[in-house]
Amino acid sequence: MTHAPSKQPKFLPTHNELGVVAVGFSGGQPKPGVDAAPMALIQAGLIQQLREDLEYNVSYDGEVHNFSEMLPEDDPDYRGMKRPKFCSAVTREVSEQVYKYSMQGKLVLTLGGDHSIAIGTISGSARAVRERLGRELAVIWVDAHADINTPESSESGNIHGMPVSFLTGLAKDEHEETFGWLKEHHLLSPKKLVYIGLRDIDKGEKKILRELGIKVFTMHDIDRHGIGKVMDMAVGWIGSDTPIHLSFDVDALDPLWAPSTGTPVRGGLTLREGDFICECLAETGSLVAVDLVEVNPSLEEHGASETVRTGVSLVRCALGDTLL
Ligand SMILES: NC(=[NH2+])NCCC[C@H](N)C(=O)O
Numbered sequence: 575m576t577h578a579p580s581k582q583p584k585f586l587p588t589h590n591e592l593g594v595v596a597v598g599f600s601g602g603q604p605k606p607g608v609d610a611a612p613m614a615l616i617q618a619g620l621i622q623q624l625r626e627d628l629e630y631n632v633s634y635d636g637e638v639h640n641f642s643e644m645l646p647e648d649d650p651d652y653r654g655m656k657r658p659k660f661c662s663a664v665t666r667e668v669s670e671q672v673y674k675y676s677m678q679g680k681l682v683l684t685l686g687g688d689h690s691i692a693i694g695t696i697s698g699s700a701r702a703v704r705e706r707l708g709r710e711l712a713v714i715w716v717d718a719h720a721d722i723n724t725p726e727s728s729e730s731g732n733i734h735g736m737p738v739s740f741l742t743g744l745a746k747d748e749h750e751e752t753f754g755w756l757k758e759h760h761l762l763s764p765k766k767l768v769y770i771g772l773r774d775i776d777k778g779e780k781k782i783l784r785e786l787g788i789k790v791f792t793m794h795d796i797d798r799h800g801i802g803k804v805m806d807m808a809v810g811w812i813g814s815d816t817p818i819h820l821s822f823d824v825d826a827l828d829p830l831w832a833p834s835t836g837t838p839v840r841g842g843l844t845l846r847e848g849d850f851i852c853e854c855l856a857e858t859g860s861l862v863a864v865d866l867v868e869v870n871p872s873l874e875e876h877g878a879s880e881t882v883r884t885g886v887s888l889v890r891c892a893l894g895d896t897l898l
């Protein structure tokens with residue numbers, strides 16, 4: 575295994591074209607405020623830093639999309655899911671935006687929003703990577719949670735706890751307006767998925783993770799092996815010849831570093847461990863997309879600026895800031 579930073583990315587035609595999608599969406603869970611995260615991150619200087627310090631050529635339409643025009647008149651619970659039509663419509667739109675940037679050979683950064691938006695980001699990049707490169711996408715999902723409930727296994731009905739089940743095809747729906755738009759070319763193989771940081775997994779999710787044989791590095795594994803070894807194993811599992819989408823839920827970090835998030839869980843990653851995960855993935859040269867989700871500046875307000883600062887740091891590291 576080599577740790578040499580690759581200047582030329584493996585799956586992108588240039589090293590500095592970045593497409594940014596700002597998704598002010600909170601409908602995958604009940605707490606308002608997570609929709610304000612993209613603006614908070616941008617106001618903290620994220621995009622400016624990506625342009626000026628990291629020298630990315632950033633494509634960004636200057637808007638945080640809140641998708642209010644997509645709010646359905648009537649959106650009753652369906653199969654236990656809350657706001658199914660709204661989530662489906664928004665993620666479908668996000669999928670198209672990510673797909674377009676990715677087809678242009680740009681690295682895609684999506685700022686959420688709650689984690690349900692990964693239904694859009696990952697389906698868009700999986701499809702683009704298939705069409706542009708003829709390859710299957712791998713996903714590194716960094717989170718306290720597995721977010722792999724099916725509508726039926728979920729105890730909360732919150733769709734931000736379900737994205738991975740829709741993305742792997744474990745959950746499906748025949749109706750276009752409730753995720754039926756997800757087609758084969760949008761999907762991710764469970765063999766190409768690696769979790770890091772888990773520590774709050776629902777009973778039903780444990781069963782699913784075991785049955786699908788998904789690679790999981792829990793906080794216990796990180797304590798046992800150290801984050802360095804865990805990253806070697808994670809990257810080794812994926813292989814050096816596979817495009818990678820990083821989906822980073824800020825609640826993977828300990829609430830000490832990221833208190834302002836909807837479902838905090840104690841006993842998480844340190845800021846350095848989080849940054850290190852991002853650095854290792856930047857180092858692979860295989861990243862094609864990055865999501866940062868679940869920053870909620872209206873929760874634990876005294877910690878909001880710290881959480882935003884953490885988010886900025888994670889994104890900078892994923893985009894190569896700390897590589898020589
Ligand atoms: N993206 C998140 N923060 N997800 C938390 C999910 C919590 C719980 N497992 C649920 O399904 O409701």
Ligand SMILES: [Mn+2]
Nearest residue numbers: 718719823825
């Ligand atoms: Mn989480």
Ligand SMILES: [Mn+2]
Nearest residue numbers: 689717721823
């Ligand atoms: Mn999550």
